[in-house]
Amino acid sequence: MAGLDYFEVECTEDGSDNYIKVATTVLQDHNLLGIVEGLHIYIDPQYPLFVAAGFIRPPRSVIKISDVGNVLLQDGQATIAVGDETYLAAMLKILWQKLGHDNVDQPDRFTVIIKNTQIPKDIRDWVVVDPAESLFKDLIYAIQVIAPEGFKVRRENYGKNRFSYAASENTLPAADVEKIIADRFARMEEALK
Template identity: 30%
Template sequence: MAEKVFVENLDRADPYNFGVISYKIIADHVFTDLGIAGALQSIRILIDIEKPFFYITGILSLIDAPMRVSDIASVSIEDEGIHVVIEDENYAPDLLKLLWSEFGRENITQLDRWNLIIPEGYVTPEELELMVAVNPKDRIMNKILDALNRIIPEGFRVRKSDIEKGRITVIASENPIEPKWIEEARNALETPPIQIPEEHLKKLRQEPKKIDKRVTPWKTHEFQESLK
Protein backbone atom coordinates (compact mmCIF):
# COMPACT_ATOMS: atom_id res chain seq x y z
CA MET A 1 0.00 0.00 0.00
CA ALA A 2 1.35 3.45 -0.92
CA GLU A 3 2.49 5.63 1.94
CA LYS A 4 0.00 8.33 2.88
CA VAL A 5 1.36 9.82 6.10
CA PHE A 6 4.71 11.58 5.86
CA VAL A 7 6.42 13.10 8.90
CA GLU A 8 9.42 15.20 7.96
CA ASN A 9 12.09 17.26 9.67
CA LEU A 10 12.34 20.81 8.36
CA ASP A 11 16.05 20.45 9.06
CA ARG A 12 16.85 18.40 5.95
CA ALA A 13 20.34 17.67 7.30
CA ASP A 14 18.83 15.41 9.99
CA PRO A 15 15.79 13.72 8.38
CA TYR A 16 15.52 10.74 10.71
CA ASN A 17 16.04 12.15 14.18
CA PHE A 18 14.33 10.69 17.25
CA GLY A 19 11.55 13.29 17.41
CA VAL A 20 10.50 12.93 13.78
CA ILE A 21 10.45 9.12 13.95
CA SER A 22 8.44 9.26 17.20
CA TYR A 23 5.80 11.52 15.66
CA LYS A 24 5.60 9.30 12.59
CA ILE A 25 4.72 6.35 14.83
CA ILE A 26 2.20 8.48 16.74
CA ALA A 27 0.59 9.76 13.52
CA ASP A 28 0.26 6.26 12.04
CA HIS A 29 -1.37 5.02 15.24
CA VAL A 30 -3.82 7.94 15.47
CA PHE A 31 -5.00 7.72 11.86
CA THR A 32 -5.41 3.96 12.13
CA ASP A 33 -7.20 4.22 15.48
CA LEU A 34 -9.72 6.75 14.16
CA GLY A 35 -10.18 4.88 10.89
CA ILE A 36 -9.75 7.91 8.65
CA ALA A 37 -6.73 6.98 6.55
CA GLY A 38 -9.08 6.37 3.62
CA ALA A 39 -10.35 9.94 3.83
CA LEU A 40 -6.93 11.31 2.88
CA GLN A 41 -4.94 11.08 -0.31
CA SER A 42 -1.87 12.14 1.63
CA ILE A 43 -0.80 14.18 4.62
CA ARG A 44 2.56 15.82 5.31
CA ILE A 45 3.58 16.75 8.84
CA LEU A 46 6.57 19.10 8.81
CA ILE A 47 8.32 19.55 12.14
CA ASP A 48 10.97 21.86 13.53
CA ILE A 49 11.78 20.43 16.95
CA GLU A 50 13.92 23.38 18.03
CA LYS A 51 11.47 26.24 17.45
CA PRO A 52 9.17 24.19 18.08
CA PHE A 53 6.82 24.33 15.09
CA PHE A 54 4.38 22.04 13.26
CA TYR A 55 3.06 22.60 9.74
CA ILE A 56 0.53 19.98 8.68
CA THR A 57 -1.23 19.83 5.34
CA GLY A 58 -3.46 17.08 3.99
CA ILE A 59 -5.25 16.47 0.69
CA LEU A 60 -8.69 14.92 1.07
CA SER A 61 -9.99 12.00 -0.92
CA LEU A 62 -13.32 12.27 -2.73
CA ILE A 63 -16.11 12.56 -0.17
CA ASP A 64 -19.67 11.31 -0.61
CA ALA A 65 -22.36 13.85 -1.41
CA PRO A 66 -24.55 15.17 1.43
CA MET A 67 -27.49 12.95 2.42
CA ARG A 68 -30.93 14.53 2.46
CA VAL A 69 -33.87 13.54 4.63
CA SER A 70 -35.38 11.66 1.68
CA ASP A 71 -32.23 9.46 1.55
CA ILE A 72 -32.73 8.12 5.06
CA ALA A 73 -36.46 8.45 5.80
CA SER A 74 -39.90 8.47 4.20
CA VAL A 75 -42.16 11.47 4.71
CA SER A 76 -45.96 11.59 4.53
CA ILE A 77 -48.90 13.70 5.70
CA GLU A 78 -51.06 12.20 8.45
CA ASP A 79 -53.91 13.60 10.56
CA GLU A 80 -51.55 14.42 13.43
CA GLY A 81 -48.95 16.13 11.22
CA ILE A 82 -45.98 15.13 9.09
CA HIS A 83 -45.05 11.50 9.69
CA VAL A 84 -41.34 10.69 9.34
CA VAL A 85 -40.31 7.02 9.18
CA ILE A 86 -36.58 6.42 9.60
CA GLU A 87 -35.44 3.78 7.11
CA ASP A 88 -31.71 3.86 7.87
CA GLU A 89 -31.19 3.72 11.63
CA ASN A 90 -27.49 4.51 11.28
CA TYR A 91 -28.41 8.12 10.60
CA ALA A 92 -31.23 8.44 13.14
CA PRO A 93 -29.14 10.62 15.52
CA ASP A 94 -28.27 12.99 12.65
CA LEU A 95 -31.90 13.27 11.59
CA LEU A 96 -33.08 13.95 15.14
CA LYS A 97 -30.39 16.59 15.59
CA LEU A 98 -31.55 18.32 12.40
CA LEU A 99 -35.23 18.27 13.35
CA TRP A 100 -34.58 19.48 16.90
CA SER A 101 -32.42 22.29 15.57
CA GLU A 102 -34.89 23.38 12.89
CA PHE A 103 -38.21 22.99 14.70
CA GLY A 104 -37.42 22.74 18.41
CA ARG A 105 -37.00 19.56 20.40
CA GLU A 106 -40.30 20.13 22.19
CA ASN A 107 -42.15 20.09 18.85
CA ILE A 108 -40.89 16.70 17.68
CA THR A 109 -42.87 13.70 18.87
CA GLN A 110 -40.85 10.49 18.81
CA LEU A 111 -43.30 7.59 18.76
CA ASP A 112 -40.55 4.97 18.78
CA ARG A 113 -37.06 4.45 17.36
CA TRP A 114 -38.25 4.85 13.77
CA ASN A 115 -41.37 7.04 13.81
CA LEU A 116 -41.51 10.81 14.34
CA ILE A 117 -44.26 13.39 14.07
CA ILE A 118 -43.76 17.06 13.17
CA PRO A 119 -46.80 19.32 13.67
CA GLU A 120 -48.22 20.90 10.52
CA GLY A 121 -47.27 24.47 9.77
CA TYR A 122 -43.53 24.19 10.39
CA VAL A 123 -42.50 22.74 7.02
CA THR A 124 -44.00 21.05 3.98
CA PRO A 125 -43.16 17.41 3.21
CA GLU A 126 -41.37 18.52 0.03
CA GLU A 127 -39.22 21.03 1.91
CA LEU A 128 -38.41 18.49 4.60
CA GLU A 129 -37.31 15.85 2.10
CA LEU A 130 -34.78 18.26 0.58
CA MET A 131 -33.13 19.20 3.87
CA VAL A 132 -29.54 17.99 4.34
CA ALA A 133 -29.44 15.59 7.29
CA VAL A 134 -25.86 14.35 7.02
CA ASN A 135 -22.85 16.05 5.49
CA PRO A 136 -20.02 13.48 5.23
CA LYS A 137 -17.51 16.27 4.65
CA ASP A 138 -18.27 17.80 8.06
CA ARG A 139 -17.91 14.40 9.74
CA ILE A 140 -14.59 13.69 8.07
CA MET A 141 -13.24 17.17 8.81
CA ASN A 142 -14.11 16.83 12.48
CA LYS A 143 -12.36 13.45 12.64
CA ILE A 144 -9.28 14.77 10.86
CA LEU A 145 -9.06 17.80 13.16
CA ASP A 146 -9.45 15.46 16.13
CA ALA A 147 -6.58 13.35 14.78
CA LEU A 148 -4.32 16.36 14.30
CA ASN A 149 -5.09 17.62 17.80
CA ARG A 150 -3.95 14.25 19.14
CA ILE A 151 -0.71 14.41 17.16
CA ILE A 152 0.23 18.01 17.94
CA PRO A 153 1.76 18.39 21.44
CA GLU A 154 -0.72 19.61 24.04
CA GLY A 155 1.41 22.64 24.92
CA PHE A 156 1.16 24.07 21.41
CA ARG A 157 -1.50 26.67 22.20
CA VAL A 158 -0.82 28.88 19.18
CA ARG A 159 -2.74 27.26 16.32
CA LYS A 160 -4.09 28.27 12.94
CA SER A 161 -6.19 26.12 10.65
CA ASP A 162 -7.51 26.50 7.13
CA ILE A 163 -9.83 24.29 5.08
CA GLU A 164 -10.15 25.09 1.40
CA LYS A 165 -10.73 23.22 -1.86
CA GLY A 166 -10.14 19.73 -0.56
CA ARG A 167 -7.08 20.62 1.50
CA ILE A 168 -6.72 21.05 5.25
CA THR A 169 -3.79 22.91 6.81
CA VAL A 170 -2.97 23.28 10.51
CA ILE A 171 -0.05 25.32 11.87
CA ALA A 172 0.92 25.07 15.53
CA SER A 173 3.60 26.17 17.98
CA GLU A 174 4.03 26.98 21.65
CA ASN A 175 5.47 30.36 20.60
CA PRO A 176 4.18 33.13 18.32
CA ILE A 177 4.40 31.85 14.75
CA GLU A 178 6.78 33.83 12.56
CA PRO A 179 6.04 34.35 8.84
CA LYS A 180 9.47 33.00 7.88
CA TRP A 181 8.60 29.66 9.53
CA ILE A 182 5.55 29.33 7.31
CA GLU A 183 7.57 30.29 4.25
CA GLU A 184 10.19 27.67 5.10
CA ALA A 185 7.50 24.99 5.43
CA ARG A 186 5.83 25.96 2.17
CA ASN A 187 9.18 25.80 0.39
CA ALA A 188 9.66 22.28 1.78
CA LEU A 189 6.27 21.30 0.36
CA GLU A 190 7.56 22.13 -3.11
CA THR A 191 9.89 19.14 -2.85
CA PRO A 192 8.81 15.45 -2.84
CA PRO A 193 7.96 14.03 0.61
CA ILE A 194 10.64 12.14 2.51
CA GLN A 195 9.62 8.65 3.61
CA ILE A 196 11.19 7.31 6.79
CA PRO A 197 12.77 3.89 6.13
CA GLU A 198 11.15 0.99 7.96
CA GLU A 199 14.38 0.06 9.75
CA HIS A 200 14.34 3.42 11.55
CA LEU A 201 10.74 2.91 12.65
CA LYS A 202 11.37 -0.61 13.94
CA LYS A 203 13.91 0.71 16.43
CA LEU A 204 11.24 2.72 18.24
CA ARG A 205 8.17 0.54 17.84
CA GLN A 206 7.56 -1.23 21.13
CA GLU A 207 7.34 -4.98 21.00
CA PRO A 208 5.18 -6.57 23.75
CA LYS A 209 7.22 -8.37 26.41
CA LYS A 210 5.88 -10.68 29.09
CA ILE A 211 6.71 -9.56 32.63
CA ASP A 212 6.64 -12.44 35.11
CA LYS A 213 7.49 -10.50 38.24
CA ARG A 214 4.76 -8.45 39.88
CA VAL A 215 5.99 -4.88 40.23
CA THR A 216 4.73 -1.68 41.79
CA PRO A 217 4.27 0.75 38.85
CA TRP A 218 5.35 3.85 40.73
CA LYS A 219 8.62 2.24 41.83
CA THR A 220 10.58 3.01 38.69
CA HIS A 221 13.61 0.90 39.60
CA GLU A 222 11.40 -2.22 39.95
CA PHE A 223 9.80 -1.64 36.57
CA GLN A 224 13.14 -1.11 34.88
CA GLU A 225 14.52 -4.29 36.45
CA SER A 226 11.51 -6.27 35.20
CA LEU A 227 12.29 -5.29 31.62
CA LYS A 228 15.82 -6.68 31.74
Protein backbone atom coordinates in the same frame (compact mmCIF):
# COMPACT_ATOMS: atom_id res chain seq x y z
CA MET B 1 -0.66 3.56 6.42
CA ALA B 2 -3.83 1.98 5.08
CA GLY B 3 -6.18 4.53 3.55
CA LEU B 4 -3.57 7.16 2.74
CA ASP B 5 -2.07 7.39 -0.73
CA TYR B 6 0.88 9.40 0.65
CA PHE B 7 2.24 9.52 4.20
CA GLU B 8 5.62 10.75 5.38
CA VAL B 9 7.08 11.94 8.65
CA GLU B 10 10.20 14.05 8.22
CA CYS B 11 12.17 14.66 11.41
CA THR B 12 15.62 16.16 11.86
CA GLU B 13 16.30 13.75 14.74
CA ASP B 14 15.26 10.19 15.55
CA GLY B 15 11.62 9.88 16.39
CA SER B 16 9.86 9.69 13.04
CA ASP B 17 8.87 6.06 13.75
CA ASN B 18 7.08 7.17 16.91
CA TYR B 19 5.24 9.92 15.04
CA ILE B 20 4.20 7.44 12.37
CA LYS B 21 2.65 5.26 15.09
CA VAL B 22 0.99 8.21 16.82
CA ALA B 23 -0.39 9.67 13.57
CA THR B 24 -1.66 6.29 12.41
CA THR B 25 -3.47 5.68 15.69
CA VAL B 26 -4.96 9.17 15.89
CA LEU B 27 -6.24 9.18 12.31
CA GLN B 28 -7.76 5.74 12.79
CA ASP B 29 -9.35 6.70 16.11
CA HIS B 30 -10.88 9.83 14.58
CA ASN B 31 -12.13 7.98 11.46
CA LEU B 32 -10.17 10.26 9.13
CA LEU B 33 -8.37 7.66 7.03
CA GLY B 34 -11.10 7.73 4.38
CA ILE B 35 -10.92 11.52 4.16
CA VAL B 36 -7.18 12.24 4.26
CA GLU B 37 -5.55 11.37 0.95
CA GLY B 38 -2.02 12.48 1.78
CA LEU B 39 -0.22 13.71 4.89
CA HIS B 40 3.30 15.06 5.35
CA ILE B 41 4.50 15.82 8.87
CA TYR B 42 7.66 17.90 9.36
CA ILE B 43 9.30 18.14 12.78
CA ASP B 44 12.29 20.26 13.76
CA PRO B 45 13.01 19.81 17.48
CA GLN B 46 15.78 22.45 17.39
CA TYR B 47 13.49 25.35 16.44
CA PRO B 48 11.06 23.75 17.75
CA LEU B 49 8.54 23.45 14.92
CA PHE B 50 5.80 20.99 13.99
CA VAL B 51 4.15 21.23 10.57
CA ALA B 52 1.46 19.01 9.07
CA ALA B 53 0.29 19.46 5.50
CA GLY B 54 -2.25 17.29 3.80
CA PHE B 55 -4.70 16.69 1.00
CA ILE B 56 -8.24 15.58 1.61
CA ARG B 57 -10.62 13.63 -0.55
CA PRO B 58 -13.93 15.32 -1.31
CA PRO B 59 -16.23 14.82 1.68
CA ARG B 60 -19.37 12.75 1.34
CA SER B 61 -22.44 14.57 0.17
CA VAL B 62 -24.93 15.93 2.65
CA ILE B 63 -27.33 13.58 4.41
CA LYS B 64 -30.96 14.57 3.91
CA ILE B 65 -34.11 13.39 5.66
CA SER B 66 -34.87 11.25 2.60
CA ASP B 67 -31.53 9.48 3.17
CA VAL B 68 -32.50 8.62 6.74
CA GLY B 69 -35.93 7.24 5.87
CA ASN B 70 -38.90 7.21 3.54
CA VAL B 71 -41.25 10.14 4.01
CA LEU B 72 -44.99 9.63 3.53
CA LEU B 73 -47.14 12.78 3.44
CA GLN B 74 -50.78 11.93 4.12
CA ASP B 75 -53.79 13.50 5.85
CA GLY B 76 -51.92 16.58 7.09
CA GLN B 77 -49.12 14.62 8.74
CA ALA B 78 -45.78 13.14 7.75
CA THR B 79 -44.61 9.66 8.66
CA ILE B 80 -40.92 8.87 8.32
CA ALA B 81 -40.06 5.17 8.14
CA VAL B 82 -36.48 5.18 9.40
CA GLY B 83 -34.18 2.98 7.33
CA ASP B 84 -30.82 4.20 8.63
CA GLU B 85 -30.60 4.87 12.37
CA THR B 86 -27.10 6.32 12.03
CA TYR B 87 -28.45 9.85 11.61
CA LEU B 88 -31.73 9.46 13.52
CA ALA B 89 -30.66 11.63 16.47
CA ALA B 90 -29.45 14.41 14.16
CA MET B 91 -32.69 14.23 12.16
CA LEU B 92 -34.82 14.46 15.31
CA LYS B 93 -32.85 17.49 16.45
CA ILE B 94 -33.50 19.27 13.13
CA LEU B 95 -37.20 18.37 13.21
CA TRP B 96 -37.56 19.59 16.80
CA GLN B 97 -35.79 22.86 16.00
CA LYS B 98 -37.84 23.60 12.88
CA LEU B 99 -41.23 22.14 13.77
CA GLY B 100 -41.33 22.10 17.56
CA HIS B 101 -40.78 19.24 19.99
CA ASP B 102 -44.52 18.79 20.62
CA ASN B 103 -45.22 18.21 16.91
CA VAL B 104 -42.69 15.41 16.44
CA ASP B 105 -43.48 11.99 17.89
CA GLN B 106 -41.36 8.84 17.80
CA PRO B 107 -43.58 5.88 18.78
CA ASP B 108 -40.77 3.40 18.06
CA ARG B 109 -37.20 3.50 16.86
CA PHE B 110 -38.17 3.04 13.20
CA THR B 111 -41.03 5.56 13.00
CA VAL B 112 -41.23 9.34 13.34
CA ILE B 113 -44.59 11.08 13.00
CA ILE B 114 -45.02 14.82 12.47
CA LYS B 115 -48.50 16.21 13.09
CA ASN B 116 -50.39 19.24 14.38
CA THR B 117 -48.32 21.59 12.23
CA GLN B 118 -47.95 22.62 8.60
CA ILE B 119 -45.71 20.07 6.87
CA PRO B 120 -43.22 21.82 4.54
CA LYS B 121 -43.26 20.42 1.00
CA ASP B 122 -39.44 20.28 0.94
CA ILE B 123 -39.10 18.29 4.18
CA ARG B 124 -37.49 15.35 2.31
CA ASP B 125 -34.65 17.66 1.25
CA TRP B 126 -33.86 19.11 4.67
CA VAL B 127 -30.18 18.64 5.47
CA VAL B 128 -29.61 16.47 8.53
CA VAL B 129 -25.80 16.33 8.43
CA ASP B 130 -23.28 18.17 6.28
CA PRO B 131 -19.95 16.33 6.69
CA ALA B 132 -18.01 19.29 5.27
CA GLU B 133 -19.07 21.50 8.20
CA SER B 134 -17.21 19.52 10.82
CA LEU B 135 -14.37 18.23 8.65
CA PHE B 136 -11.93 21.09 9.30
CA LYS B 137 -12.59 21.02 13.04
CA ASP B 138 -12.06 17.24 13.13
CA LEU B 139 -8.83 17.44 11.13
CA ILE B 140 -7.34 20.21 13.23
CA TYR B 141 -8.30 18.44 16.45
CA ALA B 142 -6.61 15.25 15.24
CA ILE B 143 -3.46 17.12 14.20
CA GLN B 144 -3.36 18.87 17.59
CA VAL B 145 -3.41 15.44 19.24
CA ILE B 146 -0.48 14.36 17.04
CA ALA B 147 1.53 17.56 17.63
CA PRO B 148 3.85 17.85 20.63
CA GLU B 149 2.25 19.19 23.80
CA GLY B 150 2.99 22.74 24.83
CA PHE B 151 3.13 24.24 21.35
CA LYS B 152 0.88 27.25 21.88
CA VAL B 153 1.71 29.33 18.80
CA ARG B 154 -0.39 27.87 15.99
CA ARG B 155 -1.26 28.62 12.40
CA GLU B 156 -4.08 26.69 10.70
CA ASN B 157 -5.30 26.79 7.11
CA TYR B 158 -7.96 24.85 5.21
CA GLY B 159 -9.44 25.08 1.75
CA LYS B 160 -9.45 23.68 -1.79
CA ASN B 161 -8.97 20.04 -0.73
CA ARG B 162 -5.94 20.80 1.44
CA PHE B 163 -5.09 21.73 5.00
CA SER B 164 -2.02 22.80 6.91
CA TYR B 165 -1.13 23.22 10.54
CA ALA B 166 2.01 24.71 12.06
CA ALA B 167 2.81 24.90 15.76
CA SER B 168 5.73 26.01 17.88
CA GLU B 169 6.76 27.34 21.27
CA ASN B 170 8.19 30.39 19.48
CA THR B 171 6.79 33.00 17.12
CA LEU B 172 6.23 31.52 13.69
CA PRO B 173 7.85 33.60 10.93
CA ALA B 174 5.17 33.57 8.23
CA ALA B 175 7.53 33.41 5.25
CA ASP B 176 9.56 30.50 6.66
CA VAL B 177 6.50 28.47 7.62
CA GLU B 178 4.78 29.12 4.29
CA LYS B 179 7.90 27.93 2.45
CA ILE B 180 8.06 24.71 4.52
CA ILE B 181 4.35 24.07 3.91
CA ALA B 182 4.63 24.83 0.16
CA ASP B 183 7.61 22.46 -0.15
CA ARG B 184 5.65 19.65 1.57
CA PHE B 185 2.65 20.18 -0.70
CA ALA B 186 4.94 20.10 -3.75
CA ARG B 187 6.43 16.77 -2.58
CA MET B 188 2.98 15.28 -2.06
CA GLU B 189 1.71 16.53 -5.43
CA GLU B 190 4.70 14.94 -7.15
CA ALA B 191 4.24 11.63 -5.33
CA LEU B 192 0.46 11.52 -5.94
CA LYS B 193 0.73 12.03 -9.73
